[in-house]
Amino acid sequence: MTPHPQRIGFLSFGHWGRAQGSRVQTARDALLQGIELAVAAEEIGIDGAFFRVHHFARQQAAPFPLLSAIAARTSRIEMGTGVIDMRYENPLYMAEEAAATDLISGGRLQLGISRGSPEPALNGAAAFGYVPADGEDPAAMARRHTELFRHAIAGRGVAPADPAYAGGGTGLLPVQPTSPGLPERIWWGAGTRKTAVWAAEQGMNLMSSTLLTEDTGVPFDQLQAEQIQLFREAWAAAGHGFEPRVSVSRSVLPVVDDEDRHYFGLRAQVDGRDQVGMLDGALSRFGRSYIGEPDALAEELAKDAAVQAADTLMLTVPNQLGVDYNAKLLANIAEHIAPALGWKVNA
Known part of the structure; x- marks a missing residue:
């Protein structure tokens, strides 16, 4: 087991609106x-x-x-999603877009996909033209879209050639472009232990969030660590030809000055524990937020079983507070928390 996360990323929910105090208006x-x-x-x-x-x-x-623009402006950082709802996707068009983005980035795309999460639309995928086939539910449709997408990014044929325009050639044509290595950088957003095992069997990396749509009564980090262990065991049993990656998400908000106290001082008093509630009809467990002095947060994260079991930690950021504030937040984590836990930040 990896003793500490080897990579640290941020996860932005991308909210925008004209709420009071928002620095992301449009x-x-x-x-x-x-x-x-x-x-x-x-x-x-x-x-x-x-x-x-x-x-x-x-x-x-x-x-x-967005990811292509980031790829063109940067040279080292990975860019990705957490997660794309595959119910909504045209798998072949998505394969073309993903490959093009990955080529622009030089192979830095890390694409998180899943069945999706609760949403405002009653049946949004149908509005996009995608409805389950006979005998399917929306989750099965998402997995079918995923299978075709992964088939396409691997460069396999998907459409019969027209001999009149293919120099007399026959057989199945692949989509273009393709990007070498991209199939190994697809992650499945798993909300349960069962779906984590399925992701391992399929050969996808594991992306685990700050909630699980199940609850066994144990603390969130322990339940998530069990999910990761089951994923790794299933991966080993499947015998895939590359090492998987596992990410977990956490809200980590170091309080180091008056601005931080203004935004998060009160939350620090109430957000220090798991929450249990119903989500989409399932009893679910939500992970805690980490808010407080950096030294204390480092100690608490060192005790988080899932953070220690993962190789990648995604830090959810309050994006509506703007670039300057979030850059300061990330810098404080990199300077005060990451070294204390043995994490290597690529400065």
Whole structure:
């Protein structure tokens, strides 16, 4: 087991709106600030810039233009999603976009995908033209889309050639372009232990969030650590030809000055424990937020079983507070928390 996360990234939910105090007033603000925060994060030494994808909401909905722009402005940092809802996707068009983005980045794309999460639309995927086939539910449709997408990014044929335009050739044509290595950089956002095992069997990396749609009564970090262990065991049994990666997300908000206390001082008094509630009809456990003095946070994170079991930690950021504040937050984590836990920040 990896003793500490080897990579640290940020995860932005990409919210925008004209709420009081928001420094991200419009969709354009959210996109441009997402690019600038990724540039700043690379300068600080952070390893990844990841973005939540949500449709019918004031968040990022079409990630590939954003990720391509980040790829063109940076040279080292990974960029990715957490996660794309595969119910909504045309798998072949998505394969073309993903490959093009990965080529621009030089192989730095880390693409998180899943069945999706609760959303404002009653049946949003149907509005996009995607409905389950006979005998399917939406989750099965998402997995079918995923299978075709992964088939396409691997360069396998998907459409019969027309001999009249293919020099007399026959057989199945692959989509173009393709990007070597991209199939090994697909992550599945798993909300349960069972789906983590399925992801391992399929040969996808594991992306685990700050909630699980199940509850066994144990603390969140222990339940998530069990999910990671089951994933690793299933991966070993499947015999895939590369080492998997595992990420977990945490809200880590070091309080080092009056500005931090203004924003998060009161939350620090109430957000220090797990929460249990119903989500989509399932009893779910939500992870705690880490808010307080950096030294105390370092000690608490060192005791977080899932953080210690993962190789990648994604830090959720309050993006509506703007680039400068979030860059300061990431710098404080890199300077005061990462070294105390033995994490190597690529400054």
